[in-house]
Amino acid sequence: MLRIAYFFAIITCVLCSDGDRSPFYNKCLKSCVKSNCTADDSFLPSAANNQDVWSKMLLWSCQDECRYSCMWKTVQGFHERGFAIPKFHGKWPFAKILGIQEPASAFASVLNLAVHVFMYNEIARLFPTRSMPVVLFWHVFAGICINAWFWSTIFHTRDNYFTEFMDYVCALSMVMSLFVAAVLRVFHKRKTISGVALLSTLVYFVEHALYLYTGQIDYDYNMQVNVIFGVLGSVIWLTWAIIQYIAGRRYVRRLILFIILSGVALTLELLDFPPKFGWDAHALWHLTTAPLPFFFYRFVIDDLNYLKTSVPSAKSYVKSN
Template structure:
């Protein structure tokens, strides 16, 4: 069920990304005429500067130029015109209309992305308090923490202002988090069974794979279909391996239920990504609510990490004791 939800979610995301320039709102003649008239009256020829600059400082800092302002104002006029005719709220460039707040295009998604980063920071502090720094695989969870916070930060930036640059960073960092989960799973399952040289080789392979994907996306032409399929493949493989490992160790390592419940609940929260309706109060859409729902699940991840590192430490102590004469 979890894997099917991932597939459906990424499929829908890919479809909507491809249709980002085929929305009813921005294709309506009313909207197009409104933007054209606004640009002509208020903007310079390149559409970037205002003929009379009265723009608040926060909007200048967040790079809202004259053409962007015209599109924002005309978006709401078009929404009102649609509602006057009892038509559904339209999308614009593949997105629902959101009320702008301090220059943020999607304020709820920004706040909830930062909330996820905050929970990671909070739980990592708890992890470092409870786990000795020389315990096995502590370094791995520290890397996981860095990658996660980095990904959620750029998610917030992308939802704050949607440019090609921020979109690429959001996509690459989101993939880095999925790939990090796969890497974490690989190292956890293999670190006691293979040599350090093999683990180093695995690390190099993952890094090269990530670098090649980042380089591919950085060309400026995002292949949404390829990116979707790659994310599905990596996420599916990781989930299968984690579930199998949890099932195999369910009696010997009682705490693995935390990992399993995290995977199951993550799958359930992804149902929110399958819903595509206008945002409540033009602020809270289902994508932002998905970000909100993932924040408390991070607690399960670090609780599992704490127990697992303690288990590995005790296992190492017992093994060293047996070696002593």
């Protein structure tokens, strides 16, 4: 999926969850760090051999391991007292596999990545970049989506400040790209509008990314930006698609279906339930979005075929619909 409304995935509170606020967790963490870690967050010789090779490869530090161990001890304590499963630093507890911090979400991100790569290859095979000027945009668009899902995989594999930053920024790049795509397609005859939209969105994206990287990520502000561009892009696409469908261009039904199913998939993210068999609402959201690019890219291919028959030459842009 293109994450039209990725803002529903933003964690608005990172350091204020029931699990990491509990006295039991903090006492456990303090004791673990004292017994196993050095001042520079390395392992003491007596504790170094307890870490598995996968966690070493993924650079789990001594304090990371202590947080993980105390997290599960706290979950057990909550369970024994009949309390609900708590979150830790804004996230549900997950059992790592091969050092992967959130295995289900990482797996689902890989599926999304694979689908985008597959569909990009289809577009590249059918439409070389020089076939029409608009084709180059879709090549770039697919590259942005592939990059975003790559970083989503990395982030869910190993969560730290840099991978979190890259995940959020690259996800926003998809939202903004879908907005730009809608503007370029709908207003293709008005080059000024298209050019201003493309340039201003690019400048704002760079400014936003630099702002997020200056310090701790501003989750509320990032969410608001995603909301604005996500809603605008969806409204433009859906309005245009309905008009085109009424006019007889039935192939846009795939675009309409993509937008509707994307909205339905987001309900999983809104539920925000704790993991069941390793899958929480966020991971299931990623899983359900994996097939959706087939609809969108199929629409893109059909639309390019339509445009190919509507332009007098390869150097023309798009003639009137």
